Amino acid sequence: MPISLPSADADIVTAGLLIIGDEILSGRTKDQNIGYIAQYLTEIGIELKEVRVVADEEAAIVSALDALRHRYGYVLTTGGIGPTHDDITAECVAKALGVPIDHDPRAVALLRQRFGGADLNEARLRMARIPLGADLILNRISTAPGFRIGNVIVMAGVPAIMQAMLDEVAPTLRTGAKMLSVTVRADAREGDIGGPLGDVAKAYPGVSIGSYPFFDERSGPNTNIVVRSRDPKQLAAVQSDVEAMLARVKATL
Amino acid sequence: MPISLPSADADIVTAGLLIIGDEILSGRTKDQNIGYIAQYLTEIGIELKEVRVVADEEAAIVSALDALRHRYGYVLTTGGIGPTHDDITAECVAKALGVPIDHDPRAVALLRQRFGGADLNEARLRMARIPLGADLILNRISTAPGFRIGNVIVMAGVPAIMQAMLDEVAPTLRTGAKMLSVTVRADAREGDIGGPLGDVAKAYPGVSIGSYPFFDERSGPNTNIVVRSRDPKQLAAVQSDVEAMLARVKATL
Numbered sequence: 001m002p003i004s005l006p007s008a009d010a011d012i013v014t015a016g017l018l019i020i021g022d023e024i025l026s027g028r029t030k031d032q033n034i035g036y037i038a039q040y041l042t043e044i045g046i047e048l049k050e051v052r053v054v055a056d057e058e059a060a061i062v063s064a065l066d067a068l069r070h071r072y073g074y075v076l077t078t079g080g081i082g083p084t085h086d087d088i089t090a091e092c093v094a095k096a097l098g099v100p101i102d103h104d105p106r107a108v109a110l111l112r113q114r115f116g117g118a119d120l121n122e123a124r125l126r127m128a129r130i131p132l133g134a135d136l137i138l139n140r141i142s143t144a145p146g147f148r149i150g151n152v153i154v155m156a157g158v159p160a161i162m163q164a165m166l167d168e169v170a171p172t173l174r175t176g177a178k179m180l181s182v183t184v185r186a187d188a189r190e191g192d193i194g195g196p197l198g199d200v201a202k203a204y205p206g207v208s209i210g211s212y213p214f215f216d217e218r219s220g221p222n223t224n225i226v227v228r229s230r231d232p233k234q235l236a237a238v239q240s241d242v243e244a245m246l247a248r249v250k251a252t253l
Numbered sequence: 254m255p256i257s258l259p260s261a262d263a264d265i266v267t268a269g270l271l272i273i274g275d276e277i278l279s280g281r282t283k284d285q286n287i288g289y290i291a292q293y294l295t296e297i298g299i300e301l302k303e304v305r306v307v308a309d310e311e312a313a314i315v316s317a318l319d320a321l322r323h324r325y326g327y328v329l330t331t332g333g334i335g336p337t338h339d340d341i342t343a344e345c346v347a348k349a350l351g352v353p354i355d356h357d358p359r360a361v362a363l364l365r366q367r368f369g370g371a372d373l374n375e376a377r378l379r380m381a382r383i384p385l386g387a388d389l390i391l392n393r394i395s396t397a398p399g400f401r402i403g404n405v406i407v408m409a410g411v412p413a414i415m416q417a418m419l420d421e422v423a424p425t426l427r428t429g430a431k432m433l434s435v436t437v438r439a440d441a442r443e444g445d446i447g448g449p450l451g452d453v454a455k456a457y458p459g460v461s462i463g464s465y466p467f468f469d470e471r472s473g474p475n476t477n478i479v480v481r482s483r484d485p486k487q488l489a490a491v492q493s494d495v496e497a498m499l500a501r502v503k504a505t506l
Binding site for chain 1: 275277280284288294302308336374380448479
C-alpha cells in the first residue's frame with residue numbers, strides 16, 4: 001500500500017497521535033507516552049500537530065483514526081494490542097482502512113517461538129491478528145509485534161514497549177526539516193513584555209514564538225520565551241530581536 | 254445561556270477535555286493536566302470521554318471546541334489565557350460560540366486591584382477579554398480569571414492555577430452517578446486469562462472490564478483486572494465472577 005503523506009510543503013512532515021485506553025480517561029493510569037512521543041518526533045523532524053485520547057470503543061477509535069490519518073502525514077497509536085477482549089485496536093485499524101484482518105503467519109511464528117504448546121492459546125493468538133498488508137514492528141522487549149499499515153503506526157501502550165517499537169519504526173519514516181528552537185529567559189514578568197513580544201511575533205508571521213511564565217524561587221515571576229523555526233537564520237534573527245526587545249522593555253521598568 | 258447537556262441517560266454526565274498549547278505538542282512541556290482532570294472528574298461523577306491536544310492555532314482550537322461541545326456534556330479547556338499574543342483561547346471560544354468578546358468589567362476590576370497604574374497595560378488587559386455571557390472562574394492563586402460559558406469551561410494551563418480553578422467551578426457542575434471501580438490482582442499472566450476474562454466481559458455487556466499487565470519485581474509478569482460500573486451490585490457480581498474465573502484458570506496452569 002503506498003504511503004499517503006498529505007502535506008503542502010515537502011519539507012514538513014506532520015503526525016497525529018491517538019492514545020487508546022479507558023484507563024487514561026478514568027485517571028487510573030497517568031499517560032507517559034504523549035510527552036515522550038512528542039519530544040521524539042520533534043527531534044527526528046516530524047511535527048506532532050494533534051493528540052487524541054479515546055476509550056476502548058470501536059466507534060470512537062475508528063472515527064479518531066479516520067480524522068487523523070486523512071489530516072496528517074502519519075498517525076501513531078498507543079494501546080489496545082494485548083491479548084484481552086478490551087484490546088481492539090488492530091480490528092479498528094482494519095475497519096477504518098477497509099482491509100481484512102486475520103492471524104498473520106509472521107506474527108504467529110513469533111509468538112510460537114516464545115509461547116510453546118498450550119501457552120499459545122486463543123487469547124495470545126489475538127496478538128497475531130494484523131490487518132492485511134501491514135508491516136510488523138518488532139521490538140526487543142515483548143514478543144507481540146506492533147504494525148504499520150499505510151500511514152498508520154500501531155504501538156503498545158506500555159511505555160517501555162512503545163519506546164522500543166518507536167525506535168524500530170522511526171528509521172523507516174519520512175522526516176522533514178527539523179523544527180529548531182531557542183529559549184530566551186526573559187527575567188521579566190509575562191505581562192510586562194506581552195505587548196512588545198506580540199509586535200516581534202507580528203513581524204515574523206512564519207516563526208512560532210511561545211511565552212511560558214514560570215516562578216523562580218529566588219527572583220519570583222519570570223518568563224521563558226521559546227522561538228521555533230525550521231530556518232536557523234530566521235531563528236537567530238528573531239532571537240536577536242527578542243533580546244533587544246527585552247533590553248528595551250526592562251530599561252523602562 | 255442555557256447549559257446544553259447532550260446525554261441519553263440522565264444519570265450519566267460526560268465531558269471532553271481540550272489541552273491547548275504548542276509546548277505540549279513539541280514535547281518541551283510534559284502535560285500534567287490530563288491525568289489530574291481525568292481522576293478529578295471520575296471522582297465527582299463526570300465521565301471523561303475524550304481528550305484532544307491542539308496547537309495555539311485558531312482553526313485547530315475552534316474545530317476541536319465545536320466537535321467536543323456538541324458531543325459531550327461539558328468541555329474543559331486548559332491553556333492559552335495569559336497576556337501574550339499566543340494566548341488566543343478566549344477569542345476562539347467566542348468565535349466557536351458566535352458571541353462577542355470584549356474587556357469584561359468584572360475581570361478588569363479584578364486586574365485593577367492587583368496591577369495598579371501602568372502595570373495594567375494592554376497585555377495584561379488581554380486577560381480580561383471574556384466572551385459575552387460568560388461567568389468568571391476566580392481562583393486563589395492568580396488574579397486573571399478563567400470563565401465558563403454554556404457548557405465550555407476555560408481554565409489556565411499552569412497546573413496549580415488550573416487546579417484552583419477546577420476546585421472553584423466543580424461545585425457548579427451537574428454530576429451523574431459515580432463510576433465505581435474495583436481492581437482485582439490476577440496473579441497470572443494476561444495471556445493466560447484473556448480467554449475466560451473475555452467470557453466474563455461478554456456476560457456483562459454493561460460493565461467495563463479492563464486488563465492491565467504489569468511486571469512485579471518479585472513474581473514477574475502479572476495483571477490487574479479493573480471492573481467499572483455505576484451499579485454497586487453489578488460491580489460486586491462481576492468481581493465475584495472474575496475471582497471465581499481466576500481460581501478456575503489458575504488451578505489448570
